Every structure is written in C-alpha cells, then in structure tokens.
Amino acid sequence: MFADGSDAGELDQVTKAAKAAGGHPLTIAPKVGAVKLSDGSTVKADAQLAGQPSVTVDACAVVLSKEGCAMLLKEAAAVQWVMDAFGHLKAIGASAAAQPLLDKAGVEADEGITDLGGFVEAAKRRYWDREPKVRTLA
Numbered sequence: 839m840f841a842d843g844s845d846a847g848e849l850d851q852v853t854k855a856a857k858a859a860g861g862h863p864l865t866i867a868p869k870v871g872a873v874k875l876s877d878g879s880t881v882k883a884d885a886q887l888a889g890q891p892s893v894t895v896d897a898c899a900v901v902l903s904k905e906g907c908a909m910l911l912k913e914a915a916a917v918q919w920v921m922d923a924f925g926h927l928k929a930i931g932a933s934a935a936a937q938p939l940l941d942k943a944g945v946e947a948d949e950g951i952t953d954l955g956g957f958v959e960a961a962k963r964r965y966w967d968r969e970p971k972v973r974t975l976a
Contacts, residue, residue, distance in 0.1 A: 870885065
C-alpha cells in the first residue's frame with residue numbers, strides 16, 4: 839500500500855526486491871490512477887485500497903510518508919486493510935512513517951512484522967504462531 843508522498847526510493851526498493859525474489863508486486867493506493875511520490879514522480883496504482891483487500895495478496899508492504907499515514911489513519915478501509923493482513927497471518931513490511939497506521943490497526947510486533955528491508959524475506963511464509971493472538975474462538 840502506498841499513497842501520495844510515499845518515498846519513491848522505498849517503493850522502488852520493495853518492488854524491485856519482490857520481483858527479484860520471483861514475486862509479482864501489486865501497487866495498491868487510496869485511489870486508482872497516478873500517485874505523486876516524494877520526488878515528484880508519479881506511479882499508476884494497480885488497484886484501489888477499498889477494492890483490493892489485503893486478503894487477496896500474499897504479503898503486505900506499507901510504504902507511507904508521515905502525511906500519507908496521517909491521511910490514512912482517518913480511512914476505515916486503510917485501517918481494516920492492515921488489520922486484516924495481520925489477522926490473516928501475513929508478513930507486513932512497513933516504512934517508519936507507517937507505524938501509526940499499524941498501531942491503529944492493532945498490529946503487534948512479531949517475526950512477520952518488519953521494516954521494508956526485511957520484508958521480502960519475511961514474505962516467504964505465513965506466521966502461524968500469531969494465530970492465538972488474533973483468534974480465540976477456534
């Protein structure tokens with residue numbers, strides 16, 4: 839997930855690393871269309887946040903600026919997107935500026951929650967040891 843103001847270098851790093859590992863990155867933003875990055879360049883989002891839930895992807899990278907994160911803290915779809923990723927035991931890599939969104943979504947630190955540099959390695963598996971923290975009815 840990314841939004842206006844996201845760091846162009848961080849987004850490029852995660853996308854290239856995922857491709858190099860054999861993944862197929864999907865860029866998801868609040869709206870479909872061009873997203874203006876930190877360096878003034880634009881990237882066309884592949885999907886819209888409210889229309890592409892995190893359950894449809896294998897792992898989630900959250901690449902946000904401080905301003906982008908502040909905006910998404912007010913968007914139920916963004917909070918739910920991250921909450922669902924955590925609840926579905928997926929790896930979540932996040933930029934430092936995205937931490938408030940992870941906090942609001944109830945994401946608790948574990949082996950599957952990483953910075954962007956550790957994301958691709960973490961994305962190679964699910965985090966089943968997280969399940970007792972997110973499911974008590976099973």
